Protein backbone atom coordinates (compact mmCIF):
# COMPACT_ATOMS: atom_id res chain seq x y z
CA UNK A 1 0.00 0.00 0.00
CA UNK A 2 2.56 2.42 1.23
CA UNK A 3 5.04 1.49 -1.45
CA UNK A 4 2.51 1.97 -4.16
CA UNK A 5 1.50 5.35 -2.89
CA UNK A 6 5.04 6.67 -2.65
CA UNK A 7 6.06 5.46 -6.05
CA UNK A 8 2.88 6.55 -7.85
CA UNK A 9 2.23 9.88 -6.23
CA UNK A 10 4.74 11.98 -8.22
CA UNK A 11 3.22 10.74 -11.45
CA UNK A 12 -0.36 11.27 -10.24
CA UNK A 13 0.60 14.68 -8.93
CA UNK A 14 1.98 15.80 -12.26
CA UNK A 15 -1.07 14.50 -14.05
CA UNK A 16 -3.36 16.23 -11.60
CA UNK A 17 -1.45 19.41 -12.09
CA UNK A 18 -1.83 19.25 -15.88
CA UNK A 19 -5.47 18.44 -15.38
CA UNK A 20 -5.97 21.43 -13.09
CA UNK A 21 -4.25 23.76 -15.53
CA UNK A 22 -6.47 22.41 -18.28
CA UNK A 23 -9.59 22.88 -16.12
CA UNK A 24 -8.72 26.42 -15.22
CA UNK A 25 -8.02 27.17 -18.88
CA UNK A 26 -11.44 25.84 -19.88
CA UNK A 27 -12.99 27.67 -16.92
CA UNK A 28 -11.55 31.02 -17.89
CA UNK A 29 -12.58 30.45 -21.50
CA UNK A 30 -16.19 29.94 -20.40
CA UNK A 31 -15.95 32.97 -18.13
CA UNK A 32 -14.71 35.10 -21.02
CA UNK A 33 -17.50 33.92 -23.31
CA UNK A 34 -20.00 34.55 -20.51
CA UNK A 35 -18.75 38.10 -20.06
CA UNK A 36 -18.74 38.80 -23.79
CA UNK A 37 -21.93 37.06 -24.80
CA UNK A 38 -24.05 36.44 -21.72
CA UNK A 39 -24.84 33.01 -20.26
CA UNK A 40 -24.19 30.28 -22.81
CA UNK A 41 -26.50 27.60 -21.54
CA UNK A 42 -30.08 28.32 -22.60
CA UNK A 43 -31.14 31.65 -24.02
CA UNK A 44 -30.64 34.18 -21.26
CA UNK A 45 -34.24 34.72 -20.46
CA UNK A 46 -36.18 36.26 -17.68
CA UNK A 47 -38.35 34.19 -15.46
CA UNK A 48 -41.65 33.51 -17.11
CA UNK A 49 -44.70 32.12 -15.37
CA UNK A 50 -45.33 29.06 -17.55
CA UNK A 51 -48.35 27.90 -15.48
CA UNK A 52 -50.07 31.23 -15.84
CA UNK A 53 -49.36 31.19 -19.57
CA UNK A 54 -50.84 27.70 -19.98
CA UNK A 55 -53.94 28.77 -18.04
CA UNK A 56 -54.48 31.66 -20.42
CA UNK A 57 -53.94 29.43 -23.42
CA UNK A 58 -56.49 26.97 -22.06
CA UNK A 59 -59.18 29.64 -21.69
CA UNK A 60 -58.47 30.69 -25.26
CA UNK A 61 -58.69 27.07 -26.48
CA UNK A 62 -62.12 26.77 -24.84
CA UNK A 63 -63.30 29.88 -26.64
CA UNK A 64 -61.89 28.66 -29.96
CA UNK A 65 -64.04 25.51 -29.72
CA UNK A 66 -67.11 27.76 -29.98
CA UNK A 67 -65.81 29.27 -33.23
CA UNK A 68 -65.89 32.99 -32.38
CA UNK A 69 -65.72 35.87 -34.89
CA UNK A 70 -63.09 38.62 -34.64
CA UNK A 71 -65.45 41.06 -32.91
CA UNK A 72 -67.11 38.59 -30.53
CA UNK A 73 -67.53 40.33 -27.13
CA UNK A 74 -66.27 37.25 -25.25
CA UNK A 75 -63.13 37.19 -27.36
CA UNK A 76 -62.52 40.92 -26.91
CA UNK A 77 -62.98 40.52 -23.15
CA UNK A 78 -60.59 37.57 -23.01
CA UNK A 79 -57.93 39.52 -24.92
CA UNK A 80 -58.38 42.41 -22.46
CA UNK A 81 -58.08 40.32 -19.33
CA UNK A 82 -55.41 37.82 -20.39
CA UNK A 83 -53.21 39.29 -23.10
CA UNK A 84 -53.32 43.09 -22.75
CA UNK A 85 -51.11 44.98 -20.28
CA UNK A 86 -51.89 48.65 -19.64
CA UNK A 87 -49.17 51.35 -19.89
CA UNK A 88 -46.54 51.34 -17.18
CA UNK A 89 -46.30 54.34 -14.84
CA UNK A 90 -42.86 53.42 -13.47
CA UNK A 91 -39.90 55.26 -15.05
CA UNK A 92 -38.27 53.76 -18.14
CA UNK A 93 -35.77 51.00 -17.62
CA UNK A 94 -33.72 51.37 -20.80
CA UNK A 95 -30.22 50.23 -21.67
CA UNK A 96 -29.66 53.45 -23.55
CA UNK A 97 -31.75 56.08 -21.73
CA UNK A 98 -30.39 59.19 -23.46
CA UNK A 99 -31.02 58.09 -27.04
CA UNK A 100 -34.02 59.67 -28.77
CA UNK A 101 -34.24 57.78 -32.05
CA UNK A 102 -33.75 54.02 -31.71
CA UNK A 103 -34.84 53.20 -35.27
CA UNK A 104 -32.95 52.81 -38.54
CA UNK A 105 -34.41 55.97 -40.01
CA UNK A 106 -38.09 54.95 -39.79
CA UNK A 107 -38.98 57.29 -36.91
CA UNK A 108 -37.41 60.34 -38.56
CA UNK A 109 -39.06 59.68 -41.91
CA UNK A 110 -42.52 59.21 -40.38
CA UNK A 111 -42.05 62.26 -38.13
CA UNK A 112 -41.36 64.39 -41.20
CA UNK A 113 -44.41 63.08 -43.08
CA UNK A 114 -46.63 63.76 -40.06
CA UNK A 115 -45.16 67.27 -39.50
CA UNK A 116 -43.84 66.45 -36.02
CA UNK A 117 -47.33 65.55 -34.85
CA UNK A 118 -47.73 65.37 -31.08
CA UNK A 119 -49.96 63.03 -29.05
CA UNK A 120 -50.63 60.58 -31.85
CA UNK A 121 -51.09 56.81 -31.61
CA UNK A 122 -48.76 54.12 -32.98
CA UNK A 123 -48.74 50.34 -33.37
CA UNK A 124 -45.50 48.37 -33.51
CA UNK A 125 -45.49 44.67 -34.45
CA UNK A 126 -43.24 42.86 -33.65
CA UNK A 127 -42.19 45.05 -30.80
CA UNK A 128 -39.31 42.76 -29.75
CA UNK A 129 -37.84 44.11 -26.47
CA UNK A 130 -39.28 47.61 -26.93
CA UNK A 131 -35.88 49.27 -27.15
CA UNK A 132 -33.43 47.69 -29.63
CA UNK A 133 -34.22 49.13 -33.07
CA UNK A 134 -37.61 50.33 -31.80
CA UNK A 135 -39.39 52.41 -34.44
CA UNK A 136 -41.85 53.90 -31.96
CA UNK A 137 -39.92 54.80 -28.80
CA UNK A 138 -39.03 58.14 -30.42
CA UNK A 139 -42.73 59.06 -30.71
CA UNK A 140 -43.41 58.08 -27.12
CA UNK A 141 -40.42 59.97 -25.68
CA UNK A 142 -40.26 63.01 -27.92
CA UNK A 143 -43.75 63.52 -29.34
CA UNK A 144 -45.70 62.23 -26.31
CA UNK A 145 -47.69 59.64 -28.25
CA UNK A 146 -49.53 56.65 -26.86
CA UNK A 147 -49.35 53.35 -28.58
CA UNK A 148 -49.64 49.63 -28.81
CA UNK A 149 -46.74 47.17 -28.82
CA UNK A 150 -47.45 43.65 -30.06
CA UNK A 151 -45.00 40.83 -29.37
CA UNK A 152 -45.85 37.12 -29.69
CA UNK A 153 -42.84 35.45 -28.04
CA UNK A 154 -43.80 35.11 -24.33
CA UNK A 155 -40.15 35.08 -23.23
CA UNK A 156 -39.18 38.16 -25.24
CA UNK A 157 -42.41 39.71 -23.93
CA UNK A 158 -41.03 39.56 -20.36
CA UNK A 159 -38.07 41.63 -21.54
CA UNK A 160 -40.44 44.07 -23.24
CA UNK A 161 -42.50 44.45 -20.05
CA UNK A 162 -39.37 45.17 -18.04
CA UNK A 163 -38.59 48.29 -20.13
CA UNK A 164 -41.64 50.12 -18.70
CA UNK A 165 -42.74 51.55 -22.03
CA UNK A 166 -45.66 53.98 -21.73
CA UNK A 167 -47.63 51.85 -24.14
CA UNK A 168 -50.31 49.19 -24.13
CA UNK A 169 -48.61 45.81 -24.54
CA UNK A 170 -50.19 42.80 -26.19
CA UNK A 171 -48.68 39.34 -25.94
CA UNK A 172 -49.93 37.71 -29.14
CA UNK A 173 -49.15 37.23 -32.77
CA UNK A 174 -51.04 39.03 -35.52
CA UNK A 175 -53.32 36.58 -37.24
CA UNK A 176 -53.61 36.47 -40.98
CA UNK A 177 -57.31 35.60 -40.80
CA UNK A 178 -60.10 37.31 -38.85
CA UNK A 179 -60.84 34.45 -36.43
CA UNK A 180 -58.43 33.94 -33.53
CA UNK A 181 -56.24 30.85 -33.47
CA UNK A 182 -53.38 29.22 -31.66
CA UNK A 183 -50.38 28.77 -33.93
CA UNK A 184 -46.93 27.32 -33.63
CA UNK A 185 -44.22 29.96 -33.51
CA UNK A 186 -40.52 29.51 -34.06
CA UNK A 187 -38.65 31.50 -31.44
CA UNK A 188 -35.64 33.47 -32.57
CA UNK A 189 -35.31 36.68 -30.57
CA UNK A 190 -35.94 39.51 -33.04
CA UNK A 191 -36.41 36.96 -35.86
CA UNK A 192 -39.28 34.91 -34.44
CA UNK A 193 -41.90 33.88 -36.95
CA UNK A 194 -45.02 31.70 -37.02
CA UNK A 195 -44.34 28.10 -38.01
CA UNK A 196 -47.34 27.15 -40.06
CA UNK A 197 -46.62 26.28 -43.66
CA UNK A 198 -43.77 25.19 -45.92
CA UNK A 199 -42.86 28.81 -46.63
CA UNK A 200 -42.13 29.43 -42.92
CA UNK A 201 -39.98 26.33 -42.72
CA UNK A 202 -37.97 27.24 -45.81
CA UNK A 203 -37.49 30.76 -44.44
CA UNK A 204 -36.19 29.50 -41.09
CA UNK A 205 -33.81 27.17 -42.92
CA UNK A 206 -32.61 29.92 -45.29
CA UNK A 207 -31.95 32.20 -42.32
CA UNK A 208 -29.94 29.37 -40.73
CA UNK A 209 -32.04 29.62 -37.58
CA UNK A 210 -32.58 26.98 -34.93
CA UNK A 211 -35.99 25.35 -34.67
CA UNK A 212 -37.50 26.14 -31.27
CA UNK A 213 -41.27 26.01 -31.58
CA UNK A 214 -43.91 27.08 -29.02
CA UNK A 215 -47.65 27.74 -29.17
CA UNK A 216 -48.79 31.34 -29.27
CA UNK A 217 -52.21 33.01 -29.42
CA UNK A 218 -52.93 34.86 -32.67
CA UNK A 219 -55.56 37.59 -32.96
CA UNK A 220 -56.46 39.72 -35.93
CA UNK A 221 -55.31 43.33 -35.73
CA UNK A 222 -58.97 44.36 -35.64
CA UNK A 223 -59.70 42.16 -32.57
CA UNK A 224 -56.73 43.68 -30.78
CA UNK A 225 -57.76 47.23 -31.69
CA UNK A 226 -61.28 46.58 -30.36
CA UNK A 227 -59.77 45.22 -27.14
CA UNK A 228 -57.78 48.42 -26.62
CA UNK A 229 -60.56 50.77 -27.85
CA UNK A 230 -58.49 52.36 -30.61
CA UNK A 231 -59.25 52.24 -34.32
CA UNK A 232 -57.55 55.50 -35.39
CA UNK A 233 -53.81 55.08 -35.82
CA UNK A 234 -51.19 57.59 -36.96
CA UNK A 235 -48.34 55.16 -37.59
CA UNK A 236 -48.18 51.38 -37.92
CA UNK A 237 -44.71 49.81 -37.92
CA UNK A 238 -45.10 46.30 -39.33
CA UNK A 239 -42.10 44.01 -39.21
CA UNK A 240 -43.01 40.40 -38.56
CA UNK A 241 -40.35 38.57 -40.52
CA UNK A 242 -42.07 37.77 -43.76
CA UNK A 243 -45.82 37.63 -43.16
CA UNK A 244 -46.44 41.34 -43.54
CA UNK A 245 -48.52 41.06 -46.72
CA UNK A 246 -50.95 38.55 -45.18
CA UNK A 247 -51.46 40.79 -42.15
CA UNK A 248 -52.08 43.83 -44.38
CA UNK A 249 -54.64 41.81 -46.33
CA UNK A 250 -56.47 41.01 -43.08
CA UNK A 251 -57.03 44.66 -42.09
CA UNK A 252 -60.62 45.92 -42.56
CA UNK A 253 -59.67 49.30 -44.03
CA UNK A 254 -63.28 50.47 -43.82
CA UNK A 255 -63.27 50.12 -40.01
CA UNK A 256 -59.69 51.03 -39.12
CA UNK A 257 -57.98 54.31 -40.07
CA UNK A 258 -54.22 54.18 -40.35
CA UNK A 259 -52.34 57.24 -41.66
CA UNK A 260 -48.82 55.92 -42.25
CA UNK A 261 -47.03 52.58 -42.42
CA UNK A 262 -43.51 51.27 -42.53
CA UNK A 263 -43.53 47.69 -43.78
CA UNK A 264 -40.50 45.45 -43.79
CA UNK A 265 -39.64 44.67 -47.31
CA UNK A 266 -36.78 42.68 -48.70
CA UNK A 267 -35.17 44.68 -51.44
CA UNK A 268 -37.99 46.50 -53.20
CA UNK A 269 -37.39 44.58 -56.41
CA UNK A 270 -38.62 41.09 -55.62
CA UNK A 271 -42.18 39.88 -56.17
CA UNK A 272 -43.06 40.01 -52.47
CA UNK A 273 -42.16 43.70 -52.20
CA UNK A 274 -43.99 44.48 -55.45
CA UNK A 275 -47.09 42.69 -54.16
CA UNK A 276 -47.05 44.73 -50.94
CA UNK A 277 -46.76 47.95 -52.92
CA UNK A 278 -49.55 47.06 -55.28
CA UNK A 279 -51.80 45.92 -52.42
CA UNK A 280 -51.25 49.18 -50.52
CA UNK A 281 -51.86 51.31 -53.62
CA UNK A 282 -55.14 49.51 -54.24
CA UNK A 283 -56.17 50.40 -50.70
CA UNK A 284 -55.57 54.13 -51.05
CA UNK A 285 -51.94 54.45 -49.93
CA UNK A 286 -49.08 56.23 -51.63
CA UNK A 287 -45.67 54.56 -51.64
CA UNK A 288 -43.45 57.39 -50.36
CA UNK A 289 -40.01 55.77 -50.34
CA UNK A 290 -37.98 52.70 -49.44
CA UNK A 291 -35.60 53.12 -46.54
CA UNK A 292 -32.41 51.60 -47.89
CA UNK A 293 -30.83 50.10 -44.77
CA UNK A 294 -27.07 49.68 -44.39
CA UNK A 295 -24.53 47.37 -42.75
CA UNK A 296 -25.58 48.12 -39.16
CA UNK A 297 -29.24 48.60 -40.02
CA UNK A 298 -30.20 45.67 -42.17
CA UNK A 299 -33.93 46.41 -42.03
CA UNK A 300 -35.30 47.68 -45.32
CA UNK A 301 -38.73 49.20 -45.01
CA UNK A 302 -41.24 50.61 -47.45
CA UNK A 303 -43.00 53.73 -46.28
CA UNK A 304 -46.67 54.32 -47.14
CA UNK A 305 -48.94 57.26 -46.51
CA UNK A 306 -52.72 57.51 -46.84
CA UNK A 307 -53.66 59.59 -49.88
Ligand SMILES: *[C@@H]1O[C@H](CO)[C@@H](O)[C@H](O)[C@H]1NC(C)=O
Nearest residue numbers: 103104105293294295296297
Ligand atom coordinates in the same frame (compact mmCIF):
# COMPACT_ATOMS: atom_id res chain seq x y z
C1 LIG B 1 -27.07 53.25 -40.94
O1 LIG B 1 -28.31 53.92 -40.98
C2 LIG B 1 -28.70 54.48 -39.74
C3 LIG B 1 -30.10 55.04 -39.89
O2 LIG B 1 -30.25 55.80 -41.02
C4 LIG B 1 -27.69 55.53 -39.32
O3 LIG B 1 -28.06 56.08 -38.08
C5 LIG B 1 -26.33 54.88 -39.20
O4 LIG B 1 -25.36 55.85 -38.92
C6 LIG B 1 -25.96 54.18 -40.50
N1 LIG B 1 -24.74 53.42 -40.31
C7 LIG B 1 -23.76 53.37 -41.22
C8 LIG B 1 -22.59 52.51 -40.87
O5 LIG B 1 -23.82 53.98 -42.27
Ligand SMILES: *[C@@H]1O[C@H](CO)[C@@H](O)[C@H](O)[C@H]1NC(C)=O
Nearest residue numbers: 080084086168226227228229
Ligand atom coordinates in the same frame (compact mmCIF):
# COMPACT_ATOMS: atom_id res chain seq x y z
C1 LIG C 1 -61.31 49.71 -23.21
O1 LIG C 1 -62.62 49.84 -22.77
C2 LIG C 1 -63.00 48.88 -21.77
C3 LIG C 1 -64.48 48.99 -21.55
O2 LIG C 1 -64.87 50.34 -21.39
C4 LIG C 1 -62.16 49.11 -20.53
O3 LIG C 1 -62.49 48.17 -19.54
C5 LIG C 1 -60.68 48.95 -20.89
O4 LIG C 1 -59.85 49.22 -19.79
C6 LIG C 1 -60.32 49.85 -22.06
N1 LIG C 1 -58.97 49.51 -22.47
C7 LIG C 1 -58.02 50.40 -22.74
C8 LIG C 1 -56.68 49.89 -23.09
O5 LIG C 1 -58.24 51.59 -22.71
Ligand SMILES: *[C@@H]1O[C@H](CO)[C@@H](O)[C@H](O)[C@H]1NC(C)=O
Nearest residue numbers: 269270271272273274275278
Ligand atom coordinates in the same frame (compact mmCIF):
# COMPACT_ATOMS: atom_id res chain seq x y z
C1 LIG D 1 -42.22 36.92 -60.04
O1 LIG D 1 -43.31 37.37 -60.83
C2 LIG D 1 -43.15 37.14 -62.23
C3 LIG D 1 -44.29 37.80 -62.98
O2 LIG D 1 -45.47 37.86 -62.23
C4 LIG D 1 -43.08 35.63 -62.47
O3 LIG D 1 -42.90 35.36 -63.83
C5 LIG D 1 -41.91 35.06 -61.67
O4 LIG D 1 -41.87 33.65 -61.79
C6 LIG D 1 -42.00 35.41 -60.20
N1 LIG D 1 -40.80 35.01 -59.50
C7 LIG D 1 -40.82 34.32 -58.37
C8 LIG D 1 -39.49 34.01 -57.78
O5 LIG D 1 -41.85 33.98 -57.81
